[in-house]
Amino acid sequence: MLSTPPERTERTPPTSGLDYDVGSSKAAARIRDAACEVFAAKGYGAATTREIAAELGMSPGAVYPHYKTKEALLFAIAIEGHRNVLDVISAARDGAATPTEQLRATTIAFVRWHADRRAIARVIQHELRSLSDDHFALVADVRRATTAVFDDILAAGVAAGAFAPDDAPTATLALTSLGIDVTRWFPTKQHSDADALAQQYADIVLRIAGAR
Amino acid sequence: MLSTPPERTERTPPTSGLDYDVGSSKAAARIRDAACEVFAAKGYGAATTREIAAELGMSPGAVYPHYKTKEALLFAIAIEGHRNVLDVISAARDGAATPTEQLRATTIAFVRWHADRRAIARVIQHELRSLSDDHFALVADVRRATTAVFDDILAAGVAAGAFAPDDAPTATLALTSLGIDVTRWFPTKQHSDADALAQQYADIVLRIAGAR
Numbered sequence: 001m002l003s004t005p006p007e008r009t010e011r012t013p014p015t016s017g018l019d020y021d022v023g024s025s026k027a028a029a030r031i032r033d034a035a036c037e038v039f040a041a042k043g044y045g046a047a048t049t050r051e052i053a054a055e056l057g058m059s060p061g062a063v064y065p066h067y068k069t070k071e072a073l074l075f076a077i078a079i080e081g082h083r084n085v086l087d088v089i090s091a092a093r094d095g096a097a098t099p100t101e102q103l104r105a106t107t108i109a110f111v112r113w114h115a116d117r118r119a120i121a122r123v124i125q126h127e128l129r130s131l132s133d134d135h136f137a138l139v140a141d142v143r144r145a146t147t148a149v150f151d152d153i154l155a156a157g158v159a160a161g162a163f164a165p166d167d168a169p170t171a172t173l174a175l176t177s178l179g180i181d182v183t184r185w186f187p188t189k190q191h192s193d194a195d196a197l198a199q200q201y202a203d204i205v206l207r208i209a210g211a212r
Numbered sequence: 213m214l215s216t217p218p219e220r221t222e223r224t225p226p227t228s229g230l231d232y233d234v235g236s237s238k239a240a241a242r243i244r245d246a247a248c249e250v251f252a253a254k255g256y257g258a259a260t261t262r263e264i265a266a267e268l269g270m271s272p273g274a275v276y277p278h279y280k281t282k283e284a285l286l287f288a289i290a291i292e293g294h295r296n297v298l299d300v301i302s303a304a305r306d307g308a309a310t311p312t313e314q315l316r317a318t319t320i321a322f323v324r325w326h327a328d329r330r331a332i333a334r335v336i337q338h339e340l341r342s343l344s345d346d347h348f349a350l351v352a353d354v355r356r357a358t359t360a361v362f363d364d365i366l367a368a369g370v371a372a373g374a375f376a377p378d379d380a381p382t383a384t385l386a387l388t389s390l391g392i393d394v395t396r397w398f399p400t401k402q403h404s405d406a407d408a409l410a411q412q413y414a415d416i417v418l419r420i421a422g423a424r
Contacts, residue, residue, distance in 0.1 A: 043256065043258060044255065045257060045258030046257030126396065166412065166415045166416070167412060169402060170403075170413075170416070171416070173402075174416050177389070177390055177396075178390060178393075180393060181392060181393040184338065184393075185389070190385075200378065200379060200382045201382075203378045204382070204420050208416050208419055
């Protein structure tokens, strides 16, 4: 591990969270995965880089060439997770033809992601206040792009006469909030099937959009 | 402080979280408030009883007669917070006549509580996994009573022909999830007025309920 060259030196500052390099080596990916599990299990504030390294049988010094601080790890996980969400809902949108089908498909993909990937979802949705201001701004770039996917589908549906929400930005807020909050509570005895939940939430979101 | 008699000795075990005595002295209430702020600011896992005591200018030994452990404090806060939510939505329901008015009033009260009381809301909605199993079960009693308020309003509305949700339990899940998640994100630039948000969310919840 110690022979792996540092990845984060002499990098040009990213202009947007959408093209930030989180660390492409396998070693860096393993560290992010371990950190994500530790952050999700005990909360970012209580976690230490020492524990994260121990999860991988590494010394804290072996993590350092990849991520200099615990916050740098949180940032890399947040960028990676939010970009993954954006990719997943963009693909769902691209696979559907009409705004109604797109809203259903993106809602299902969004809910599924938050039900299936609860560790990273919990970290990237609930620990962002621990990021530095600069890092938060880069993560916010990706979050805005995700919001824009839903906003654009709603706007296209309104323009086509397919949707009639009371207020389109609040509809986007509500649908993303429903999906994100799945991470907090899923599963329960009543709702333990992620597919069924995603379908039911898609029905609810179409009601919120005023789909005809 | 040290002269305050212990409150939590020789107490009969509660039969339900609905009648559990969280500690009625002013000293205990001050400790809960300080603990809630510390838990909300840095997360339960990273907080220490020493810090909580220091917030009040107390020694850790002065907290001990009131709450023996950090978990006992979390439990008292969770019971108190959830009972407060239940009281607030029950009062909102009791002040409205029809199921439609009751659903609007309870949604507004629920959203307002989570927007206005973000420190305690964050703690009681996101730190419950740190409770002991016995304590979690007592908190779950109160959560079930809250869910039942919404379930009963929806059922009354369906019976009266006023509501037509796709699935009533999922409608309750969605409306409570929307309200709880306000704690994560509120306020933003776009949504910083808790009253306006509560009204908009009430409109959305009436759509989810299929209000006529």
